[in-house]
Amino acid sequence: MPTLTAPPPPPPSARTRSSFQPAPQLELPSVSFFGRTLAEYTQFFALNLPALRGRDVLDVAAGPSSFVAEACARGIDAVALDPLYGSTPETLATHVQLDYARMLTQMRAKPGLFRLKSFPSLDAAETDRRLAVQRFLTDYETHFVHGRYVGGTLPRLPFFDNAFDLVLSAHLLFIYGTRFDFEWHVAAGRELARVSAGEVRIHPLCGADGRPYPKLAALRRELRASGIESDVVRVDCEFFIGSGSMLVLRKGAS
């Protein structure tokens, strides 16, 4: 006769015996409003700062990075773009407070995801990023009205074709590869190339687990089909594991 009683659950030892351990990764429930300094940008984009004096440089997904403030102070015509620009400095400071707390907690909880190559310690990295945000907030308050900080969202940028000599984008493409799909990445790559008369540099090329973006080869093929050549270039900088390279895009001769 059939029984109505459910079979007993397996003993705890059988349920917990599996050796499967998810790979450690950064938990990124939303895109963090987190930023770095010009010194860090110089390393992970292999920038030649003296050669950029008087050049038009765009930083896409710039967040609270101080790159543009510091670059402008060195005579580079730099502009930053981020979806949150247009918010008041107080609102941005609140985003910073929440997102920095979340990110810095993770840095300390998952030290295996970080390499102390560019910084002597996690404390030194935190100090550097806090300096970046202080400099950004001061500059934003003064220069938002002058068009140095532009609100906008990939994959559509509010700029003319070839408007900049160099276009940079750090810590948005690839690292949020599970939030933005492959088509978004292709569209973003094309759009970054559209507004650049020279190169586009994108860093890093890994996901939140430090592993290479799995569809990079397919992405490069799609871009090539649109007339955009690309190279993977090693850079002398690694803080987050797997972040020691950048993607360089150039429009081919048409």
Ligand SMILES: C[S@@+](CC[C@H](N)C(=O)[O-])C[C@H]1O[C@@H](n2cnc3c(N)ncnc32)[C@H](O)[C@@H]1O
């Ligand atoms: C982790 S921060 C990177 C800041 C800076 N580039 C750096 O490397 O220090 C990522 C930034 O991307 C911005 N963002 C989110 N979605 C975006 C989109 N679709 N287009 C452009 N920026 C976006 C966020 O507001 C955030 O400020």
